[in-house]
Amino acid sequence: MNPSKVPDIVIGRLPLYLRALTQMAQDGKEITSSQELGGELGISSAQIRKDLSQFGEFGKQGTGYNIEFLADQLKRILHLDQIWDVALIGAGDLGTAIANYGGFIDRGFRIRSVYDNDPSKIGTWAGAYEVHSVDQLEKDLRDMGIKIVMLAVPASHAQEVTERLIAADVKAILCYAPISLSVPDSVKVQYIDPVLHLQHMTFYLSK
Amino acid sequence: MNPSKVPDIVIGRLPLYLRALTQMAQDGKEITSSQELGGELGISSAQIRKDLSQFGEFGKQGTGYNIEFLADQLKRILHLDQIWDVALIGAGDLGTAIANYGGFIDRGFRIRSVYDNDPSKIGTWAGAYEVHSVDQLEKDLRDMGIKIVMLAVPASHAQEVTERLIAADVKAILCYAPISLSVPDSVKVQYIDPVLHLQHMTFYLSK
DNA sequence: TAGATTGTTAATCGATTAACAATC
DNA sequence: TAGATTGTTAATCGATTAACAATC
Numbered sequence: 001m002n003p004s005k006v007p008d009i010v011i012g013r014l015p016l017y018l019r020a021l022t023q024m025a026q027d028g029k030e031i032t033s034s035q036e037l038g039g040e041l042g043i044s045s046a047q048i049r050k051d052l053s054q055f056g057e058f059g060k061q062g063t064g065y066n067i068e069f070l071a072d073q074l075k076r077i078l079h080l081d082q083i084w085d086v087a088l089i090g091a092g093d094l095g096t097a098i099a100n101y102g103g104f105i106d107r108g109f110r111i112r113s114v115y116d117n118d119p120s121k122i123g124t125w126a127g128a129y130e131v132h133s134v135d136q137l138e139k140d141l142r143d144m145g146i147k148i149v150m151l152a153v154p155a156s157h158a159q160e161v162t163e164r165l166i167a168a169d170v171k172a173i174l175c176y177a178p179i180s181l182s183v184p185d186s187v188k189v190q191y192i193d194p195v196l197h198l199q200h201m202t203f204y205l206s207k
Numbered sequence: 208m209n210p211s212k213v214p215d216i217v218i219g220r221l222p223l224y225l226r227a228l229t230q231m232a233q234d235g236k237e238i239t240s241s242q243e244l245g246g247e248l249g250i251s252s253a254q255i256r257k258d259l260s261q262f263g264e265f266g267k268q269g270t271g272y273n274i275e276f277l278a279d280q281l282k283r284i285l286h287l288d289q290i291w292d293v294a295l296i297g298a299g300d301l302g303t304a305i306a307n308y309g310g311f312i313d314r315g316f317r318i319r320s321v322y323d324n325d326p327s328k329i330g331t332w333a334g335a336y337e338v339h340s341v342d343q344l345e346k347d348l349r350d351m352g353i354k355i356v357m358l359a360v361p362a363s364h365a366q367e368v369t370e371r372l373i374a375a376d377v378k379a380i381l382c383y384a385p386i387s388l389s390v391p392d393s394v395k396v397q398y399i400d401p402v403l404h405l406q407h408m409t410f411y412l413s414k
Numbered sequence: 415t416a417g418a419t420t421g422t423t424a425a426t427c428g429a430t431t432a433a434c435a436a437t438c
Numbered sequence: 439t440a441g442a443t444t445g446t447t448a449a450t451c452g453a454t455t456a457a458c459a460a461t462c
Binding site (some may be wrong): 009012014015016018019020023040042052077078079080082084086091093094096098099100101103104105107108109118147148150171172174178179188190191192193194195196197199200202203204205206207 | 208218219222223225226227230248249251284285286287289291293300301303304305307308310311314315316317353354357378381385386387395397398399400401402403404405406407408409410411412413414
């Protein structure tokens with residue numbers, strides 16, 4: 001597989017497949033089919049087979065897919081056959097909720113360090129994590145080799161923090177602030193803005 | 208405009224346009240162009256003009272778009288020329304963070320009521336909201352006429368709560384649980400799962 | 415008027431689906 | 439063997455982009 005040739009929209013579906021497979025495995029299932037998996041996710045079986053075929057042949061004609069095997073392959077493809085250290089910037093309500101969320105480690109991510117710029121918060125705890133000053137942010141992240149950051153700071157500070165992240169050689173940012181960040185092509189950004197989703201749905205609601 | 212004929216992917220971009228326009232207005236700008244707006248968002252100017260043309264003619268040749276006017280039109284199209292009451296189900300860490308988030312009201316949404324199924328939480332406060340029992344959930348939501356719910360309960364309870372929401376005539380669900388919900392076509396669902404975004408980005412990271 | 419930018423059409427590009435030979 | 443399901447090809451469908459007349 002040549003990574004640069006696989007459409008990004010396909011890559012975006014792989015974590016969804018992995019999530020459904022993990023659920024099936026927890027339910028004690030061993031085998032599934034593209035039809036069953038698609039039914040679960042609201043995706044056509046043809047699309048699932050096409051997506052997977054970009055990376056290899058993982059199924060058996062007449063039988064389907066071994067759930068554990070396919071999940072392992074997806075983890076390998078997505079570079080989830082390791083645990084990624086992540087830094088969390090921002091220890092407000094949202095940052096604290098993220099710090100307390102227990103759902104990261106099972107899916108490949110570990111919060112390594114938490115930062116805030118508010119002097120009154122430094123040294124306090126956000127869940128299990130001591131809150132650190134952003135004074136040494138670049139050096140800290142470089143020393144720890146952190147490539148992924150969850151950014152939970154106010155929109156007004158998000159771009160300036162982002163520039164420091166870029167300087168620290170961070171390569172992936174999950175931005176919770178409701179703005180579009182400017183980054184070089186070498187840095188990936190994903191956004192979470194709940195209001196965008198709500199506003200998308202109100203189009204379909206009658207007043 | 209015939210709503211059913213506009214592609215959903217176009218609808219999904221309108222809130223993004225609105226967000227950028229609102230930012231421009233706050234910065235004191237009065238006029239923008241499809242090129243400037245696109246530059247801000249990483250979208251081509253042709254796409255922005257095409258998207259907007261689905262709903263009418265909002266610009267002036269040679270000049271561009273009046274920011275306030277276009278924002279008002281987008282609000283009207285998205286049914287954001289009113290405030291929507293929203294219920295929040297789940298008053299754990301995430302629910303509490305959502306309850307404390309101040310960014311909803313300016314963008315068209317007001318949290319009206321907060322619910323949890325944990326007896327020890329009933330009567331306590333999540334930010335400015337008293338936590339209510341889910342015992343009377345269907346009746347409560349119907350009485351208040353609530354059509355939109357933010358669902359911040361554990362994955363293990365999300366589907367059963369969803370069935371109660373459907374029974375209560377809720378039409379839009381923003382689901383924070385990492386699962387796919389089963390709902391009839393008449394109910395819209397949007398999902399927020401931060402781990403999916405992280406796993407999408409790790410594909411592009413070298414180990 | 416000259417310069418700029420819209421709204422729209424046609425062309426291009428890319429993604430999804432249908433269909434089926436291969437084969438478990 | 440008969441039934442089922444994959445992986446893949448070709449056809450279809452839909453979205454994006456390029457280009458430009460209209461016009462502010």
